[in-house]
Amino acid sequence: MVDIVLIPLLKIAVVVNAVLVLVTIMPLLERKVQGWVQSRLGPMRVGPWGLLQAIVDPIKLMLKEDITPTKADKWLFTLAPIMAVVPALAVFSVIPFGGDGLFYITDINVGLLFIISVTSIGVYGIILAGWASNSKYPLLASLRAAAQLISYEIAVTMTLVSVILTAGTLSMVGIVEAQQETGLWFGFVQPVAFVLVFIGGLAETNRVPFDLPEAEQELTGGFHTEYSGMRWALFFLAEYANMIVIAAVVTTLFWGGWLPPFPSVDALAFLDLIPGWIWFLGKLGVFLYLSVWIRATFPRYRYDQLMRLGWKVLIPIAIANIVVTAVVKVWLL
Amino acid sequence: MVETIVFYTLSGLILGLGVAVITTPNTVHSVVFLVMNFLGVAVIYVVLEAEFLAVIQVLVYAGGIVVLYLFVVMLVNLTRESEAHQDPRRLSLFGLALAGVVLLELAGIVVYSYGREPPAPVAAAATSPVQGNVEQIGWLLYTDYLIPFEVASVLLLVAMVGAIVLAKRELS
Numbered sequence: 001m002v003d004i005v006l007i008p009l010l011k012i013a014v015v016v017n018a019v020l021v022l023v024t025i026m027p028l029l030e031r032k033v034q035g036w037v038q039s040r041l042g043p044m045r046v047g048p049w050g051l052l053q054a055i056v057d058p059i060k061l062m063l064k065e066d067i068t069p070t071k072a073d074k075w076l077f078t079l080a081p082i083m084a085v086v087p088a089l090a091v092f093s094v095i096p097f098g099g100d101g102l103f104y105i106t107d108i109n110v111g112l113l114f115i116i117s118v119t120s121i122g123v124y125g126i127i128l129a130g131w132a133s134n135s136k137y138p139l140l141a142s143l144r145a146a147a148q149l150i151s152y153e154i155a156v157t158m159t160l161v162s163v164i165l166t167a168g169t170l171s172m173v174g175i176v177e178a179q180q181e182t183g184l185w186f187g188f189v190q191p192v193a194f195v196l197v198f199i200g201g202l203a204e205t206n207r208v209p210f211d212l213p214e215a216e217q218e219l220t221g222g223f224h225t226e227y228s229g230m231r232w233a234l235f236f237l238a239e240y241a242n243m244i245v246i247a248a249v250v251t252t253l254f255w256g257g258w259l260p261p262f263p264s265v266d267a268l269a270f271l272d273l274i275p276g277w278i279w280f281l282g283k284l285g286v287f288l289y290l291s292v293w294i295r296a297t298f299p300r301y302r303y304d305q306l307m308r309l310g311w312k313v314l315i316p317i318a319i320a321n322i323v324v325t326a327v328v329k330v331w332l333l
Numbered sequence: 334m335v336e337t338i339v340f341y342t343l344s345g346l347i348l349g350l351g352v353a354v355i356t357t358p359n360t361v362h363s364v365v366f367l368v369m370n371f372l373g374v375a376v377i378y379v380v381l382e383a384e385f386l387a388v389i390q391v392l393v394y395a396g397g398i399v400v401l402y403l404f405v406v407m408l409v410n411l412t413r414e415s416e417a418h419q420d421p422r423r424l425s426l427f428g429l430a431l432a433g434v435v436l437l438e439l440a441g442i443v444v445y446s447y448g449r450e451p452p453a454p455v456a457a458a459a460t461s462p463v464q465g466n467v468e469q470i471g472w473l474l475y476t477d478y479l480i481p482f483e484v485a486s487v488l489l490l491v492a493m494v495g496a497i498v499l500a501k502r503e504l505s
Contacts, residue, residue: 117388117392120396150400
């Protein structure tokens with residue numbers, strides 16, 4: 001009873017809470033880094049160096065009035081934020097934070113497919129939010145977001161096939177173990193796939209330079225324009241949770257998960273002293289920082305450019321990558 | 334015991350959601366019920382230890398096809414006015430007849446299979462040299478069911494080419 005109910009529940013509680021804490025820290029990191037990029041200080045008023053901003057912001061959102069527009073579809077208007085958040089958090093059940101069985105909730109043999117399929121459910125939150133608001137700009141934004149999500153999902157999924165071919169397994173733990181056996185992180189074996197997945201991930205989480213669904217100048221704020229208070233915060237939470245998902249998936253698939261650099265080199269064996277979960281969190285932090293850095297650096301794409309990049313550049317490269325990987329795997333190794 | 338309870342709870346839920354799909358007046362609501370229905374079916378697959386099928390069910394049906402449904406339902410204005418000149422009872426009678434045929438078929442299956450031994454599991458799964466859900470399905474698809482698999486992929490290719498031809502019609 002303790003083994004099959006209590007321990008998994010404890011693990012789920014720890015992981016969900018850790019993700020939520022990270023989600024509250026992310027906006028602060030984002031504002032600080034963007035401030036530094038633009039030679040500003042970022043938030044400074046609340047607490048030392050503005051660090052308490054991470055606590056004050058969620059409190060403000062919880063205390064705000066939660067408005068439902070009169071003409072909105074009330075049932076779907078409430079359901080949409082839930083349908084956005086649940087998949088984003090559910091994905092963490094298969095992400096290995098460390099090599100020991102203690103550091104992941106479960107290791108299913110279809111782990112990577114599970115991640116792909118569960119994140120594909122998240123699109124309902126966006127579409128239904130736009131439709132249920134019964135307001136034209138949110139509807140336009142949600143259609144944009146859905147089209148963007150579906151387009152880039154194809155590219156990302158096809159790219160992941162080449163990673164699966166390289167690793168020979170769908171289990172997330174198995175993929176990291178395959179990197180341990182190879183002695184190389186797959187980022188060095190599959191650099192093209194890494195770039196494709198990271199770009200696709202930015203697009204799927206509606207980050208700059210792919211943040212068209214939230215283009216304020218054209219859409220007055222995006223699919224969540226009519227939302228306020230905690231229900232708006234849930235969309236915010238889902239978006240940052242999805243960012244962490246992308247960073248965690250990239251870390252696991254391409255940069256060795258909990259492994260230290262070059263796990264097969266004996267001279268670097270002293271790096272094993274640092275526990276695996278610290279390596280994982282460190283790499284996670286690098287990719288989260290990278291996405292903030294990209295946001296502060298690049299301008300937004302135009303809609304036709306976005307679609308051209310997805311369909312005419314990323315998908316052909318992904319297919320070519322699958323073919324090359326298969327040829328190398330079958331005939332050259 | 335636990336599995337039986339889970340199965341009947343889920344079945345009840347899935348049937349209830351199915352009824353909700355066809356009785357809800359709002360089309361978007363009924364699409365949402367359909368998504369939940371598919372998710373419930375995926376959980377039944379997990380209980381049957383067919384994890385691959387469960388994940389594919391979520392990915393293809395809940396995550397892919399129903400999104401298209403939702404697009405169509407949201408963008409096409411579904412009003413009932415065009416049916417005004419028709420006799421609504423004719424459609425209901427037709428539906429009733431179809432439902433009756435399905436009911437007879439199900440009853441026939443129940444009568445036929447009552448008291449018989451359930452068929453033995455497919456032998457190929459036991460003899461396949463690989464372990465695991467995904468591996469076994471892949472093995473079967475590329476050995477015993479190679480030709481149906483290839484025919485299905487050709488069919489998909491034809492559908493894809495057809496869609497492109499239809500969309501690009503003005504170029505010719």
